[in-house]
Amino acid sequence: MARVGLTAERLARAGADLADEVGFDQVTVSALARHFDVKVASLYSHVRNSQDLRTRIALLALEELADRAADALAGRAGKDALTAFADVYRDYAREHPGRYAAARLRLDPETAAASAGPRHAQMTRALLRGYDLTEPDQTHAVRLLGSVFHGYVSLELGGGFSHGAPDTEETWSRVLDALDALLRNWPAP
Numbered sequence: 001m002a003r004v005g006l007t008a009e010r011l012a013r014a015g016a017d018l019a020d021e022v023g024f025d026q027v028t029v030s031a032l033a034r035h036f037d038v039k040v041a042s043l044y045s046h047v048r049n050s051q052d053l054r055t056r057i058a059l060l061a062l063e064e065l066a067d068r069a070a071d072a073l074a075g076r077a078g079k080d081a082l083t084a085f086a087d088v089y090r091d092y093a094r095e096h097p098g099r100y101a102a103a104r105l106r107l108d109p110e111t112a113a114a115s116a117g118p119r120h121a122q123m124t125r126a127l128l129r130g131y132d133l134t135e136p137d138q139t140h141a142v143r144l145l146g147s148v149f150h151g152y153v154s155l156e157l158g159g160g161f162s163h164g165a166p167d168t169e170e171t172w173s174r175v176l177d178a179l180d181a182l183l184r185n186w187p188a189p
Contacts, residue, residue: 008046012056019098058105066116069123077130079180093153131183
């Protein structure tokens with residue numbers, strides 16, 4: 001078996017690629033060892049176990065997604081920001097279904113706090129400034145947006161909307177219109 005220059009970062013990237021090909025649930029240290037044509041034991045100097053590998057893939061995915069979202073939000077406000085932000089999540093999930101699943105991995109509190117996860121929340125709150133929401137409504141809106149984006153994307157990726165008209169692009173556009181209208185007219189408590 002040839003030396004392949006393994007590092008924890010290279011394993012996480014290869015694991016993320018593998019997740020996009022075969023599904024995040026199928027990514028293990030053994031599967032990655034087969035991918036690199038090395039013995040499983042040779043990977044343990046870089047990752048502790050499959051859970052460590054999966055966590056590293058999740059952190060990579062969160063970082064990639066946060067970078068894309070930051071780029072998409074730059075200079076935007078209101079509905080334009082909402083649409084750009086939502087489209088980043090949907091497009092990323094379509095391009096990288098395994099990575100997107102990894103980004104949903106539940107992390108321990110310390111790892112989550114050090115991840116790009118807080119950047120996602122900050123960006124969501126930043127786009128909500130265009131809607132003039134205050135606390136606790138802003139937190140409610142963050143949760144609503146996350147739920148709608150993830151729910152829609154998950155159902156779409158799972159084929160839940162493939163059985164009939166209208167087209168999912170039309171529905172996505174209408175969902176974003178509805179969210180914009182709701183955020184502009186947030187109900188009083």
